[in-house]
Amino acid sequence: MSDDRPIGIFDSGIGGLTVTARIRQALPTERLLYFGDGAHVPYGPRGLEEVRRFSFAITEALLAKGAKMIVIACNSASAAALRPLREAYPDVAFVGMEPAVKPAVEHTRTGVVGVMATVATFQSALYGTIVERFAQGVEMIHQPCPGLVKQIEAGEFDSEVTEQLLRGWLEPMLERNIDALVLGCTHYPLVRPLIERIVGPEVRVIDPAPAIARQVERVLHRDGIAANVTSIGELRCYTSGDPEQFLRMMERLGLDGPPVRQATWDQEATLTLP
Ligand code: DGL
Numbered sequence: 411m412s413d414d415r416p417i418g419i420f421d422s423g424i425g426g427l428t429v430t431a432r433i434r435q436a437l438p439t440e441r442l443l444y445f446g447d448g449a450h451v452p453y454g455p456r457g458l459e460e461v462r463r464f465s466f467a468i469t470e471a472l473l474a475k476g477a478k479m480i481v482i483a484c485n486s487a488s489a490a491a492l493r494p495l496r497e498a499y500p501d502v503a504f505v506g507m508e509p510a511v512k513p514a515v516e517h518t519r520t521g522v523v524g525v526m527a528t529v530a531t532f533q534s535a536l537y538g539t540i541v542e543r544f545a546q547g548v549e550m551i552h553q554p555c556p557g558l559v560k561q562i563e564a565g566e567f568d569s570e571v572t573e574q575l576l577r578g579w580l581e582p583m584l585e586r587n588i589d590a591l592v593l594g595c596t597h598y599p600l601v602r603p604l605i606e607r608i609v610g611p612e613v614r615v616i617d618p619a620p621a622i623a624r625q626v627e628r629v630l631h632r633d634g635i636a637a638n639v640t641s642i643g644e645l646r647c648y649t650s651g652d653p654e655q656f657l658r659m660m661e662r663l664g665l666d667g668p669p670v671r672q673a674t675w676d677q678e679a680t681l682t683l684p
Contacts, residue, residue, distance in 0.1 A: 412638035416441040416646070417626065418472030419481040420465075423451035423563050423651065424659045425597030426483025429507070430645065431663055432623035433481070437630070439641040443475055444483075445683065448651015449675055452559040454528025454595070458490040461530055463679075465491035469499070471673070471681040478635050479503040481626060485527055485595050489534030503629050508536060509594030510618040512544040517590045517614050522549045524583040524613075527594030529554045551586060553579050555595070562597045565659065568604055576601065580608045593617045600663075648673040648683050 419430055423446045430444055445468055447453075453461045465487045469480055480495070480502060482488045488506030496504050509531065514523045523545070531537055532552050541550060561572045583591070591613050593599055599617045606615055630636040637643065645667040649656040653670040660666065673683050 411634045412641075413478055413635040414441065414637050414641055415476045415478040416443040417479050417481060418443050418445070418469070418475070418477030419483050420445040420447070420468045420472065420487070421484040421596055422447050422453040422486065423559070423597070424656065425559070425562070425595065425600070427660065427663050427665060428596050428599040428617070429481065429483040429619045429622050431665060432619045433626055434643070434645055434665065436623040436627055438643050439637040439639060440643045441637070442643065442645045443472060443477060444645060444647045445472065445673060446647070446649045446651065446656060448649045448656065451563055451651065452528070453484065453486040454530050454554075454559060455556065456530060458530055458534060461487055461490035462494060465495065466498070467679060467681045469495055471683045473502065475683050479505070479626075479629060479633075481622070482506040483596050483622075485509060486530040489531045489536045492536070503633055503635070505622060505626050505629060507596060507618065507622060508540055509592050510616045510621070511540050511592060514590035514592045514614075514616050515544050515548050517616075518548060520587045520589045521547070522551065522586055522588045523590045523592065524551045524553060524588040525592040525594050526553050526555050526579065526598055528559070529556070531594055549586075551583050551588065553583065555579055555598075558601070559595070559597045562600050565662070567601050572601060573604060573608070576604060576608055580605065584609060584613070588613060590614045590616060644668070647671070650675055650681070
């Protein structure tokens with residue numbers, strides 16, 4: 411059995427491309443349909459209810475394009491909508507993101523772990539559950555990073571302003587002796603080199619994207635919906651923001667594909683993918 415329908419992937423913007431790059435690498439025969447919600451980025455400061463509404467409309471649009479499964483390549487949207495989406499679409503397989511607290515806790519020797527994520531993610535019940543399950547006996551530093559997604563969307567991966575923002579959050583964590591740092595937002599791996607330069611080699615920086623790609627592969631095989639082994643995969647992107655800017659970001663990440671297409675929201679309620 412094989413299934414050549416595409417995998418639908420979404421994020422508030424370009425962040426989910428960090429996950430998509432891993433999926434593309436691991437599953438080159440799969441067709442990927444990616445939507446970045448440039449019209450509404452950042453999701454982090456928005457209420458969970460609003461992010462949930464966007465996530466439902468995006469899921470609808472990706473399913474209308476024939477998606478066989480949905481990857482929520484966004485921690486904030488997963489925190490807001492993963493569970494209700496699974497309930498609303500019991501026949502669709504969803505893979506979502508969650509901050510990689512468990513591997514960080516397993517790694518730490520100092521007993522202090524830092525987590526960088528958005529306010530939406532920290533506010534969610536999902537995050538509370540993860541901390542309760544995996545972080546007993548460990549000191550957790552929950553660090554929201556307001557303004558960082560905006561810098562990344564602007565392509566400022568290594569600018570003075572981005573570095574100052576990061577130092578403001580990371581240096582106090584270093585003073586408290588963290589030795590593991592979780593990247594709890596899919597945008598943040600885009601500034602990983604800068605983060606690693608600031609925290610140094612003693613701190614393990616953890617990005618769950620490779621684990622998510624493996625999870626997608628497992629689900630495809632579990633549900634018998636993997637593409638034919640001889641199929642030629644591709645990445646097709648849509649954005650509700652600026653397609654030119656989106657394409658430049660794809661190129662910087664070494665991703666190619668057909669021209670990025672413009673998607674439009676109608677009354678903030680329904681999304682159309684051309
Ligand atoms: N990349 C997203 C996440 O993983 C959203 C960031 C944002 O839009 O604030 O949380």
